[in-house]
Amino acid sequence: MTATTTSGRTQPLMYRLPVISHFRKSVGLQRGMLVTGLVLTVAFLLTTALAPLIAPYGFAQLSDASGTFPAQAPPSATHLWGTTVGGYDVFSRVIWGAQTAAVVIVVAVAMSIFLGVALGLLSGYFGGWLDRTLVVIADAIYAFPSLLLAIVMSIVINHGQSSFWGGIIACSISISVVFVPQYFRVIRAETIRLKAEPYVEAAKVVGASSIRIMGRHIFKNATRTLPLIFTLNASEAILTLAGLGFLGFGIEPSSAAEWGFDLNKALADASSGIWWTGVFPGTAIVLTVLGLTLVGESMNDLNDPRLRGRKKAGSKKAPAAGPAPTAGVQGAPEAESSSS
């Protein structure tokens, strides 16, 4: 939320930073949700950064100094969370899996933002047939089950499975195909709104080029809601990645640890009562998605004065945002300037 600067107030920079300003605005249940989300997200980020230190073994390691790892061994002192059917250490793979998830989120969302923002700006600013075509295509993609689209894309890109970076790129592209229409919509709607603003008209009169108007005048104002969508989409990216992995269209186990793939393998274990191969990676997905969703939801609620809980006694908290991740976004811009 770089846009907080538009409030024109001279609060210390620290209080204007996204998460901190949200925290100061929050109260009661909302603060609880935000804090829970932040704790989970920070835990996820720490795991990602410190994976080499935390994980006792490599994600594809099958033996150590004392010999080959046993297959499907229950949790014990040497293998905290047991081992998989292939003899991998479950704990290590869950920890390394955080890294894979984080890389995919960053690459996928970065690609989607870049493409979505560029197309949204062009489409909204120029309008005409370009706009019409892009909107129809975006709507068609948007209406389609996102996981199916991701599956088709991943098959097209890497014919199934591949190496670490190959797999990461393929997964990220598959996921961004789903996300681009979302960013496109938000940015396009904002651009159309901003195009009619006096300052854009003024820039035109002065003779600024289209590129300059889009790049300088519209871009900065149209993208202020992006950090919010980023948080909400990050959780969706993890779920899509895990879904792809679960169906077997993800990254090979020897190239990277991936939670969804491990769950796929755990499915057969479950029938024979082996729980540790599935429960741990699954819980990792749930906690990560939960953390990111709670942060995103809270930020969404706090950005909208109508949804924000008041500090006054006896005040009511307003309804949560709609089910679609981007639903509440439109209320966000005007909320920025009204910090409490």
Next chain:
Amino acid sequence: MTTLIEAPPSDADGLLPSKKKSSGGGLGTYILVRFFLIIPTIFILVTMVFFLMRVIGDPITAAQGGRLPPEALAQRIHDAGYDRPILVQYLEYVGQVATGNFGTTITDRRPVVEMLATFGAATLELAINALIVALIVGIPLGLIAAYKRDKVPDAVLRFFAILCYATPVFFAGLLMKLTFSIWLGWLPVAGRASTRTELAMGTLAAPTGIYWLDALRSGNMAAFGDVAAHSVLPAVTLGLLTAGVFLRLVRTNVIGTLGKDYVEAGRSRGVSNFRLVTKHAYKPALIPIITVMGLQIALLLGGAVLTETTFEWKGLGYQLVQYLNSRDFVAVQGIVVLLAVIVAITNFIVDVVAALIDPRVRY
């Protein structure tokens, strides 16, 4: 398309033809225009899927490359017409799809339409079961959350809704399997019915493919019980995913209508809070709920792929993964196109229903 109801502002520049006719257009015109808007949606998806699939190569090489000698492969490619220019093939495919001919699968050589009918019935059954679970769980809980707003039950239910979203369906399915099939031993692990039941139902003339219907028709109560037991876990797994969405939706909308003047008027006349929620606030809140419910079909179908794989429920999603793994892209194309058509038609129906209920939707 769907933006019409979800986010009218995004079409603020009058992109949809229906809006341009706002001055005079009646319900009939609206439905007609909306109907014709399905066609470009489906067309774009068919085109996209076709070309994406062909990026990999022709379907026969993809499915059987390396298994057949090169001459035989070339012969089969020639016979199937895959050596012609791609544009010719594309036009032919579009023509075939328009007349309902999806070709023949490469791996098991079945007409795609027949394959779609067989597995579509299974997916339909799963989707209906899941929808029932979602409604039974989501709506009452949403009402409770709205009624107890900002109290402990509301906080718990909201957390539950987020948890439903955060749990991947296949992990939820795995946990249910572990708990109810393995440890407690109450329910079967996977499949749609046990072999004996499937044999018993196989003797039926003109089976519908929807198992509980077939079991009822066969009059065999043991078979029906067996089918029901198999349906529980997949239905609950997929249903809970959607239930979370419904819960939040009902809560948000009921709270929204609770703030309206007429509800306030009812309260001042002494109508009880419970009655206000269940009678006064609930019904107007239904319109957005029905709309979004229809839009959940995409989520439900995506979830069905994962649920079917988790429970070896032999429907379209399960089969899609099988065909993808054996690189049978004719079959994959068929399934994907069918799903696209279902989504587009559902969105159309949702828009029409919303227009019938609420005249304001038509602008």
